[in-house]
Amino acid sequence: MAERDIAVIAGYFARCPLGGYAWQVLHYLLGFEELGFEVYFYEDTALYPDCFDPVTRTMPAPCDAGVQTLSQFFAEHGLDQRWHFWEACSDRRFGLPWRDFSEAVACARLHITLAPVTRLPRLGRATRVFVDLDPGYTQIRCAAGDPDLRAFLEEHDCYFTIGEHIGSTRCPVPSGGFQWRPTRQPIVTRLWETAPPAPGAPFTTIGRWHESRRDIVFQGQRYGWSKRQEWQRFLDLPQRVAAGFVLAMDVEKESPDLTLLRSLGWEIVDPLQVSANPHAYRDFIAASAGEFTTAKDLNVRLRTGWFSDRSACYLAAGRPVITQATGFESILPTGEGLFAVATVEEASAAIEKVLADSDRHRAAAKRIASEWFAASTVLSELLRGL
Secondary structure, eight states: OOOOOEEEEEOOSTTSOOHHHHHHHHHHHHHHHHTTOEEEEEEESSSOOOEEETTTTEEEEOSHHHHHHHHHHHHHTTOTTOEEEEETTTTEEEESOHHHHHHHHHHOSEEEEESTTOOOOOOTTOEEEEEESSTTHHHHHHHTTOHHHHHHHTTOSEEEESOTTTTSTTOOOOOTTSOEEEOOOOBOGGGGOOOOOOTTOOEEEEEOSOOOTTOEEETTEEEOOOSHHHHGGGTTHHHHSSOOEEEEEOOOTTOHHHHHHHHTTEEEEOHHHHHSSHHHHHHHHHTSSEEEEOOOHHHHHHTOOOOOHHHHHHHHTTOOEEEEOSSGGGTSOOSSSEEEESSHHHHHHHHHHHHHTHHHHHHHHHHHIIIIIBHHHHHHHHHHTO
């Protein structure tokens, strides 16, 4: 196989085949393909062996369901046999035969690692690029001396983070000994062309309600990974505006949280029904008037400049986004189609602006996605930073 422009993406999809992960990976693959690369995807269970099956709702589970979802989704987008999955514990391999896949890896120009979850075999002389998807958390762990994470990162040549303020004076997050360049989630906007939502469509979001296992301490303060604490700031939003709100979040059944949310006007739906496959995920976004959501405490207080890849998909679908300020508001245009808020009063005002002129704000949302998140633009900038 002759050397040519090949980009190999290592990431996380089959082990947890939910809509958000599927689209995140696909946007990178198709984005590099738009730039003329021959693209491949790699994943294995060597570092994180447990797989999740969203149909049976079990973990650990066999990888077969996730591999099937990946295979079908990639085939729909012209990427059939452009991937390889290795279940390390059983030494089962799926997709393009390893001999052919390893030849492509060895001839590649770029090896792109999305988060420290899959170690791409070191073959050939490709430039190895790490993309940090957990800004703040990654750098603070490095600065604290996490040996496994540091060893993983040191296998790469260049480092990018979607926390666009990290490495600048605007953000106190330490570098951890690595030079971080800003990037953001690429979106293939043509995949998100949708008709306007039905009249009275609710504002929605998708995600985890509570996750405390990844809280982190920095300079004597604890920074939360869970969004639950940030939602407390906005609980009475449905009481303030004439709009519906649907949260596809895993609020525990029969819990005080669920009772409180429902009593205040929030509709809670099963996130697995929304995310169990990429198409359901996209349809849920398309059926929304826009997104209202919060950010993690870590990104809010440390001002990392993080912006959600899910929110970028809402924008690409022409759905306005009202989200908690993390510093992104000094980078992206806000006030029309996209709003950064810190209080329930600001959120209420933003919702009312969208309701008063929904056509204008939908058009603005699409424009922001096209100008700031288009995959060819984002990834061209990444290549210039190598």
